[in-house]
Amino acid sequence: MRLDKYLCESSDLTRSQARSVLLSGDVTVNGEIMKRGTHEVREGDEVQWEGETLCLIGLRYLMLNKPAGHECSNRNSQHPPVIDLLDVEKRDRLQTVGRLDVDTTGLILVTDDGKWMHRIISPRNRCEKVYLVTLSDPLPENVESLVATDTGLDDEAQRGLCASLVRVGDRSIRLTIQEGKDFHIKRKFESIGVPVLALHCERIGPVALDADLQPGESRYLTATEVAGLAHSSDEAGTDD
Incomplete structure (x- = not known):
């Protein structure tokens, strides 16, 4: 991955801000100052910005207990989006897996993994x-x-x-x-x-809303839950 993209993916920097901090000499790769955004960051490389080690956020999978009055959309609306309830970095990258009406409550899945999301919401899979x-x-x-x-x-x-x-x-x-x-x-x-x-x-699918998860609260799905949702969708899609 290019260094400038790595900086954006692992921090709140925009692409233009990443170029600026690179030129300032505040970024090191394996202890060496690196000013080229085109530098390829490889697995195992240590990237630091102002002395702090950066790590890629990676793909995320969450369950959220949706309260009434929130929309499953990031677009401007008269109702606040459910994504705003999440206390996570780069939440603007996240999307709900399908939608619930503004007055519908309960379990909604949230992710930034488009392929996983499609496997769950695709009509042919009948999750x-x-x-x-x-x-x-x-x-x-x-x-x-x-x-x-x-x-x-x-x-x-x-x-x-x-x-x-x-x-x-x-x-x-x-x-x-x-x-x-x-x-x-x-x-x-x-x-x-x-x-x-x-x-x-x-x-x-196989994932039920946690009984102790209050409206507006969320948690990350376990690896078993993530795999189970994808697997149950695949199984449903083989009935045609």
């Missing part, structure tokens, strides 16, 4: 998502068949919406979906006359 759905009125006796009925959604959204439905209470269910999105869930229940009051994402 399962589990939602706790709280409704405005008591559940109809035939709610299972109503949800399975091809009404309120287009064919593609309907096919991916319901993998399983479990009654939790007289006004709540646990719904497992594959290709659908949270607004599809709301639209479906509105179409059968039982509007959704609250929607909470509990699980994506």
